[in-house]
Structures are given as C-alpha cells and as structure tokens.
Amino acid sequence: MICTFRPVLGVLASFSLLAMAGAQDSASKPAATSLAPVEAPAAPATPAQVTLVEAAEVTLIKAAAKLAPEDLASATQTDALTIPTPGELMAALNKHGKPDWSAQMRPPIATNFTSRAQMALNLGGLIADGYLAVEAEDAQQVKNIGRDIMAIAKPLGVQQDILNRGKSLTDFADQNQWDVLKEELEATQNEVKAAMAENKDQDLVMLVTLGGWVRGTEVISGYVAKRYTEGGAKLLRQPAIVRFLSQRVNVLPDKMRDDPSVKKARVKLLELEQAVNFPRDTTPTAEIVGKINALAAEMARDIAKKEAK
Amino acid sequence: MKILSLILAGVLASTTTPVGLGVSDDEVTARKTALDLAGAFSNDGFKIRDGSWIGQFATGKASVIQVNLYAGNEYWFTLGTTPGAKKVNISVFDETGEPVEYEPYAQGSTAAAGFAPEASGPYYIRVEELEGEPSSFCLLYSYK
Numbered sequence: 001m002i003c004t005f006r007p008v009l010g011v012l013a014s015f016s017l018l019a020m021a022g023a024q025d026s027a028s029k030p031a032a033t034s035l036a037p038v039e040a041p042a043a044p045a046t047p048a049q050v051t052l053v054e055a056a057e058v059t060l061i062k063a064a065a066k067l068a069p070e071d072l073a074s075a076t077q078t079d080a081l082t083i084p085t086p087g088e089l090m091a092a093l094n095k096h097g098k099p100d101w102s103a104q105m106r107p108p109i110a111t112n113f114t115s116r117a118q119m120a121l122n123l124g125g126l127i128a129d130g131y132l133a134v135e136a137e138d139a140q141q142v143k144n145i146g147r148d149i150m151a152i153a154k155p156l157g158v159q160q161d162i163l164n165r166g167k168s169l170t171d172f173a174d175q176n177q178w179d180v181l182k183e184e185l186e187a188t189q190n191e192v193k194a195a196m197a198e199n200k201d202q203d204l205v206m207l208v209t210l211g212g213w214v215r216g217t218e219v220i221s222g223y224v225a226k227r228y229t230e231g232g233a234k235l236l237r238q239p240a241i242v243r244f245l246s247q248r249v250n251v252l253p254d255k256m257r258d259d260p261s262v263k264k265a266r267v268k269l270l271e272l273e274q275a276v277n278f279p280r281d282t283t284p285t286a287e288i289v290g291k292i293n294a295l296a297a298e299m300a301r302d303i304a305k306k307e308a309k
Numbered sequence: 310m311k312i313l314s315l316i317l318a319g320v321l322a323s324t325t326t327p328v329g330l331g332v333s334d335d336e337v338t339a340r341k342t343a344l345d346l347a348g349a350f351s352n353d354g355f356k357i358r359d360g361s362w363i364g365q366f367a368t369g370k371a372s373v374i375q376v377n378l379y380a381g382n383e384y385w386f387t388l389g390t391t392p393g394a395k396k397v398n399i400s401v402f403d404e405t406g407e408p409v410e411y412e413p414y415a416q417g418s419t420a421a422a423g424f425a426p427e428a429s430g431p432y433y434i435r436v437e438e439l440e441g442e443p444s445s446f447c448l449l450y451s452y453k
Contacts, residue, residue, distance in 0.1 A: 058412055059412070059413075060410040060411060060412055061410065061411065061412075061413050062400070062401075062408040062409055062410045062411065063400040063401075063402065063408035063435070064408070065408070066402070066405075066406045066407055066408065067373065067402050067406030067433055067435065068406070069406070071371075071373050071406065071433070071435075072373075072406050072433065074373070075373040075374055075375045075433055076362065076364075076372065076373065076374040076375070077374070077375050078360070078362055078374070079360075080359075080360030080361060080362070081358065081360045081361065081362045081374060081376060081448070081450070082374065082375050082376055082377060083377065084376075084377050084378070084379065085358065087356070088379055088382060088452050089379060091356075091379075091382055091452060091453065092379035092380065092381040092382045092429070093381075095381035095382070096381070179354075179356065182356055183356055183357065183359060186358065186359040186360070187359045189359075190359050190360060231380070231381065234380060234428070234429055235379055235380065235381070235429050236429075237428070237429045237430050238377065238429070238430070239430065239431070240375060240377055240404070240430065240431035241377050280404070280428045280430055281428075
C-alpha cells in the first residue's frame with residue numbers, strides 16, 4: 001500500500017470543497033494512495049500540524065467543468081515548473097523494476113568549451129548526470145560531476161553563486177544522503193539559472209534545461225531499449241516538453257541559435273518531437289524506443305563534442 | 310539566512326515573476342506558506358521541486374499552468390498565498406482540459422491536490438481564489 005497523507009483538517013477541507021455550489025464532483029473509492037478521514041481537531045490547524053496517516057479509502061474529487069480552449073491556450077508554461085527534472089523521470093522508471101543506473105553512466109565529458117551556448121547545454125547534461133549518479137548511489141561520481149559542474153560554471157560567470165552548492169553536493173554524497181542530493185541538484189540548477197538571469201544571460205537558461213532533458217531522455221530510453229517494458233516505454237511520451245523546448249530555442253537570438261551545437265540540437269529536436277509524440281493510449285514499440293534513444297544519444301554526443309577550431 | 314536565500318533563489322527561478330527583476334515580500338510570504346505545507350509530504354518520501362510558479366490572483370479569474378507528469382509517480386501540488394486569501398482551490402485537468410480526479414486539501418490560504426497520473430504527458434493545474442482580498446500565490450509540487 002502506498003502511504004499518503006491526510007492533513008488533520010482533511011475532512012473539513014474536503015467538505016468545504018464539495019460544498020462549493022456544485023463546483024466539484026466527488027467520488028469515494030479505494031485508491032492507490034489510500035487514506036482515511038481524520039477526526040477534525042477542535043482548533044484550526046496550522047501547516048505545521050499537517051500529519052500523515054494511512055487508511056483504506058480516500059475521497060477523490062474533480063472539477064465539474066472542462067477547461068475552456070482559451071484556458072489551455074493561455075496556460076502558463078515555465079521553465080521552473082513545466083519541465084520536470086531528470087530525477088522525476090528516473091523516479092517513474094524505478095517503479096518498473098530496479099534499473100542498473102550505473103550502467104547508464106558515460107565517460108567524463110570535456111569542460112573547456114569556448115562557446116557559451118555549448119557550456120550551458122553541457123551544464124544541463126552534467127546536472128542530469130548528477131541525478132544518475134545519485135540514483136546509482138555512487139558518491140565518487142557525484143563528487144566528480146560536482147567538480148565538472150563548477151568547472152563549466154566558472155567561464156559562464158556563475159561559479160561564485162554556486163560555490164556553496166558544490167560543497168553541499170560533496171558533503172551529502174559523503175554522507176550518502178541520496179534523497180537530499182536530488183533536491184540539492186535541482187537547487188544547484190536553479191541557482192545557476194538565476195545567476196545567469198542576473199548576468200543578463202537569460203538565453204542560456206533554456207539551453208541548460210535543454211541539455212538536461214536530452215541527457216535524461218538518453219538515459220531512460222537507453223535503459224528501456226535494453227530492457228523493454230510497456231510501462232517503461234510509455235514514460236517516453238513527452239510531446240509538450242519537446243514542443244516547449246523547441247519553441248524557446250527557436251526564439252533565441254540569431255547568434256546563439258546559429259551556434260554549431262545549438263544548430264545541431266535544433267535539427268535533432270525536431271526529429272525527437274515526432275518520436276515522442278505518440279497518442280496517450282499507445283505504447284511505443286521497442287523499435288520506436290530504440291529510435292528515440294538513437295536520436296537522444298546522438299544529440300547528447302553532439303552537445304558534448306568539442307568543436308574543432 | 311540560508312533559508313531566505315533558498316527561498317529567493319527559488320522565487321527568482323520562477324518565470325511568472327520575470328527572473329532577476331526582484332521579488333516582493335508578498336511573493337516570499339506565499340512561497341514560504343506553500344513550502345510549509347509541502348514540507349509535510351517530505352516526511353513521506355515526496356521530494357519538493359525547487360522551482361515554483363508565483364503570481365497574483367486576478368479577481369474572479371483562475372490561473373492555469375501546464376505541467377508534465379509521469380505515470381507511476383505520485384504528485385502533490387501545494388498552493389500557498391498571502392494571508393488576505395481566505396479560501397483557495399486547486400484542480401487538475403488532463404491534456405484535453407477534461408477534469409481528472411484528485412485528492413483535495415484546503416485550509417484557509419493554503420490548498421493542495423494529490424494526483425497519481427495513469428498516463429504520462431501534459432496536465433493542467435488550475436489555481437483560484439474563492440474568497441478574500443487580492444493576493445499573491447505560489448504553487449509548488451512534490452513527487453515520489
């Protein structure tokens with residue numbers, strides 16, 4: 001049974017939602033995330049009083065009306081929340097067995113690029129490598145990758161901003177605090193992006209995200225290609241992510257868009273967009289998974305390849 | 310101090326408030342409220358995303374954000390607001406805009422929605438203020 005939480009005022013909370021002038025439909029049914037109503041306390045709860053309980057039944061509700069097409073069209077998309085971390089994808093694959101994550105690691109990449117765009121792409125890739133090392137519970141790899149992140153961050157002018165993060169990665173790795181490390185990696189990435197924005201390098205932010213997504217997709221598709229399962233294959237359905245990344249990359253300034261590493265990535269991204277855009281109720285075949293992996297792997301190789309002068 | 314810098318870093322990472330253009334006290338408050346609630350899930354193995362979506366409720370109008378979720382994972386979306394908000398709500402929709410079932414929680418200026426997608430892909434999260442004064446909000450999510 002999967003344990004979830006019920007806030008201490010859960011019953012009242014649900015009732016108040018259900019009473020919203022018919023705004024919600026409700027259903028009470030056994031759920032994967034099972035929990036039970038909890039007696040309401042006499043005094044109002046503060047967030048700190050939220051507690052976790054396990055129970056057999058959960059009340060689920062849903063909104064009464066569909067979102068209007070204009071709501072879908074105007075929905076916010078943010079780099080910080082719309083794009084999942086590589087760690088989320090890996091967490092989902094963990095539900096389909098116990099992947100040998102260490103087999104998905106790659107040899108160290110160069111860290112002395114001359115193009116800032118390529119540095120940003122590789123910074124994202126390294127952060128994805130960090131998630132992989134955490135899943136593999138390989139402390140030495142986490143530390144090595146942390147060092148490489150710092151090495152690339154320096155010429156980008158954001159090293160000072162993440163010095164403490166680099167130390168934290170090492171400390172947490174030494175203490176085998178794997179769950180904390182996942183949050184630390186995302187925080188590192190966000191601090192890098194915030195520093196880039198402060199340095200008027202906003203355009204690099206999207207390239208960090210793109211580099212991370214490509215490497216994460218390469219890792220997952222590589223694993224599923226070798227050990228095909230329907231559940232694993234369905235995880236590769238990511239049409240909105242690729243569309244979001246494509247749109248953002250296509251509006252980069254000409255100079256950055258024409259950077260050789262970005263140029264190649266844009267071409268491959270178009271092909272990947274087709275490959276990961278299968279219907280919700282369709283399971284991609286092993287052949288399609290192999291194709292996704294080949295595209296993502298080629299893209300990751302291009303990103304990490306030092307251009308000959 | 311470290312907590313404050315973490316909060317600020319996360320706030321800066323949101324794109325509703327343009328990155329690097331400064332963060333209001335209200336936005337920091339909303340994020341802290343959301344983090345306080347989301348912290349309860351951490352005890353159960355949920356990892357809190359560092360990124361957040363910060364904005365202001367428009368009178369009588371809900372705000373919607375697209376997220377991308379993976380089947381097999383469980384998610385909690387957590388909404389924190391400034392104290393002026395008296396009742397807020399979160400709801401979840403699939404990629405076609407159809408409502409999907411979720412586990413609700415609402416308490417004053419906070420709300421949360423628990424959701425376990427059966428299919429990977431884009432989903433939409435709607436946040437709205439049902440009662441109260443104009444307020445800032447912050448949406449976070451946790452996964453496991």
